[in-house]
Amino acid sequence: MESAPRPWKLAEINYGLVKQQRYEVAVLPLGATEPHNLHLPYATDALEGDLIGEKICAAAWQQGAKVVLLPTVPYGTQTNQQGFPLAMNVNPSTLAALVTDLVQSLVHHGILKIVLLNSHGGNDFKALLRELYGRTPAKLFLCNWYQVCRDVYGQVFQQPDDHAGEMETSLGLACFPELVARREDGSLTADEGRTAATRFEAVNRGWVSITRPWHLLTTNSGAGNPHAATAEKGARFLDLLVPRLATFLVELSAAPLDERFPY
Numbered sequence: 136m137e138s139a140p141r142p143w144k145l146a147e148i149n150y151g152l153v154k155q156q157r158y159e160v161a162v163l164p165l166g167a168t169e170p171h172n173l174h175l176p177y178a179t180d181a182l183e184g185d186l187i188g189e190k191i192c193a194a195a196w197q198q199g200a201k202v203v204l205l206p207t208v209p210y211g212t213q214t215n216q217q218g219f220p221l222a223m224n225v226n227p228s229t230l231a232a233l234v235t236d237l238v239q240s241l242v243h244h245g246i247l248k249i250v251l252l253n254s255h256g257g258n259d260f261k262a263l264l265r266e267l268y269g270r271t272p273a274k275l276f277l278c279n280w281y282q283v284c285r286d287v288y289g290q291v292f293q294q295p296d297d298h299a300g301e302m303e304t305s306l307g308l309a310c311f312p313e314l315v316a317r318r319e320d321g322s323l324t325a326d327e328g329r330t331a332a333t334r335f336e337a338v339n340r341g342w343v344s345i346t347r348p349w350h351l352l353t354t355n356s357g358a359g360n361p362h363a364a365t366a367e368k369g370a371r372f373l374d375l376l377v378p379r380l381a382t383f384l385v386e387l388s389a390a391p392l393d394e395r396f397p398y
């Protein structure tokens with residue numbers, strides 16, 4: 136941890152500091168507790184929420200944004216991962232209730248611009264945005280950060296990453312290398328992250344969707360080959376991702392909540 140508390144990070148600051156601030160935007164990262172192939176920690180999604188939340192808030196604050204980063208929610212929806220030990224499920228309705236309570240707290244404290252920074256594909260908040268629309272004065276924004284750089288993904292990575300693949304492993308190597316398990320020769324303890332196809336072409340081609348039973352889809356919970364991951368790729372990916380989201384936070388912080396917001 137840096138020596139001085141970071142004024143945008145609620146978990147580090149005290150009432151004395153909060154009293155002096157007028158925050159415009161709150162960022163709430165949402166993670167999960169689940170296996171990530173054989174090499175990444177169960178907290179991977181929460182760690183990603185922490186680190187991406189910190190990087191975008193630090194960059195936005197430096198550019199004048201009045202943003203506060205809330206502690207990351209460490210659990211997410213894992214109904215389809217129950218075939219794996221200690222995948223800790225919170226149902227979508229429970230998660231929605233938790234986020235609704237936190238949104239109400241923020242509104243009570245006068246923060247109406249709220250960004251849900253989601254790290255986990257099993258967390259689905261769009262329905263909640265629709266349900267809360269018109270029922271709360273809060274303006275809710277949902278960011279699945281892993282989708283932000285789809286257009287430039289191929290500039291950094293060779294393999295697609297659904298879960299614990301090249302992108303997530305590269306982030307781990309860049310930001311929490313001590314938690315990425317490797318063999319003596321330096322190779323990852325992971326398998327190849329191969330996934331099975333269903334018996335239905337319509338499902339395999341995405342015309343029809345299901346919630347995928349993860350123990351049937353994968354061998355060791357990984358979906359996507361992680362072996363080409365490097366710390367350098369993780370850093371490059373963050374260099375693409377962070378400015379995009381930091382710019383959004385700066386704009387959001389400065390935006391007046393007038394009648395035509397956000398248009």
Ligand SMILES: [Zn+2]
Binds near residue numbers: 255298299303
């Ligand atoms: Zn993950």
